[in-house]
Amino acid sequence: MQDIASGPGRPGADECLPYYFQYIDLVADGHIIDILARQIAESAALLATFTPEEARWREAPGEWNVVEIVGHLADVERVFGYRALRIARADPVMWSNVEFADYAAVASFAARPLGDVVAEYSAVRAAFVAFLRGLDTAAWERRAPADWTLRSVRAVAYAMAGHELHHLASIRRQHGG
Secondary structure, three states, rough: OOHHHOOOOOOHHHHOOHHHHHHOOOOOOOOOHHHHHHHHHHHHHHHHHHHHHHHHHOOOOOOHHHHHHHHHHHHHHHHHHHHHHHHHHOOOOOOOOOHHHHHHHHHHHOOOHHHHHHHHHHHHHHHHHHHHHHHOOOHOOOOOOOOOOOOOOHHHHHHHHHHHHHHHHHHHHHOOO
């Protein structure tokens, strides 16, 4: 068993589909809970620099703007957090697939102020961090069935941290930052 106080460690290849390593590999070494918690303030600080016009600007027709990207992050955080809960609580029933582009199409994030969507995302992330802090070693060690796309809490946690890094890098690129 691992000493969770020092961190649960990085996920192994058997803990998720290879697809998720495009996100996991973006995450620096360190305690994943600390990384996730730090991202709340770091992301909010970056996003606070955008004017309403910048937040609604689209790189191309059909592309998400900053507000929609942050809304997408909140939706993914909710869904993946639920998946982590299912794994941690040893619930073997497979979840249904989620089409995040479909969620974004009906969410109306672009009609909301960026600050409101950032506050929502921050709250969702803070709840996930609180959930992770309450897990014991057994929950971190537990594995979902092999046919699940994400098979461990730590794979979910690292994928979420990397997913945020991926999208914030995209925002920085689009806005010359």
